[in-house]
Amino acid sequence: MNTPARLAVTLPAVAALGWLAFAAARAGAADAIVYDASREMGTWAASHAQPGEQTWSWVHESLERAVAVIPESPTVHELLGDLEARSGRPEYAEKALVHFTRAVELRPTSPYTWADIADLKYRIGDTGAVFERALVRSAELGPAEPEVQQTVADLGLAVWKEAAPETRAAVEEMVAAGLWRNPMEMLQIARRRGRLDVACRHLPDLPRQVDPKWSQLCQSTEATS
Numbered sequence: 001m002n003t004p005a006r007l008a009v010t011l012p013a014v015a016a017l018g019w020l021a022f023a024a025a026r027a028g029a030a031d032a033i034v035y036d037a038s039r040e041m042g043t044w045a046a047s048h049a050q051p052g053e054q055t056w057s058w059v060h061e062s063l064e065r066a067v068a069v070i071p072e073s074p075t076v077h078e079l080l081g082d083l084e085a086r087s088g089r090p091e092y093a094e095k096a097l098v099h100f101t102r103a104v105e106l107r108p109t110s111p112y113t114w115a116d117i118a119d120l121k122y123r124i125g126d127t128g129a130v131f132e133r134a135l136v137r138s139a140e141l142g143p144a145e146p147e148v149q150q151t152v153a154d155l156g157l158a159v160w161k162e163a164a165p166e167t168r169a170a171v172e173e174m175v176a177a178g179l180w181r182n183p184m185e186m187l188q189i190a191r192r193r194g195r196l197d198v199a200c201r202h203l204p205d206l207p208r209q210v211d212p213k214w215s216q217l218c219q220s221t222e223a224t225s
Helices: 003-047 053-069 074-085 090-106 111-123 129-141 146-158 165-181 183-192 196-200 212-218
Strands: none
Touching (some): 090 111, 129 165, 165 196, 196 212
């Protein structure tokens, strides 16, 4: 092959390799940003403390840079959505929903992201079809996940009277599953939401006895409303 012909083949290949190397470097930098941001957010959760304004801002800006570099990463969208949803700022609620929605489009089998959507929808007072679908999908995908059980039970029992039959069935399944794992926790959630009756009808199926006071409550008018 003569020199011009070789160059015609080689130069595009070199350019392509150079672009791939550049893209890989950018993706690697974005991954590092995601790691640092998730670690920082993890410390907030562990300490049950809210970050300061400056800390929140740099994490938010970092994740926005990451999502611009790797927009097809469900993890980045989920982290950014979680950060915005928990900011307590109304102006970020819709942005958070956009990121959560994109995350489940990219990773539709994540029960946690569906639970995040339901939680956000509940907090902004929108408990319509999207909220109920998110509850049902979360329950279907994470029936044995403790955090999912808690979220679906808590939110589902809060809207029990208005929920569709399919939603009620999914919520009750999570209540029953949560009772097997941690009966005290699930009974407290049900009582707080005024739906102790939903939990009480599953007590006879438990492999171990619970505190007698709960059996007494289950026989009271509180659990038969």
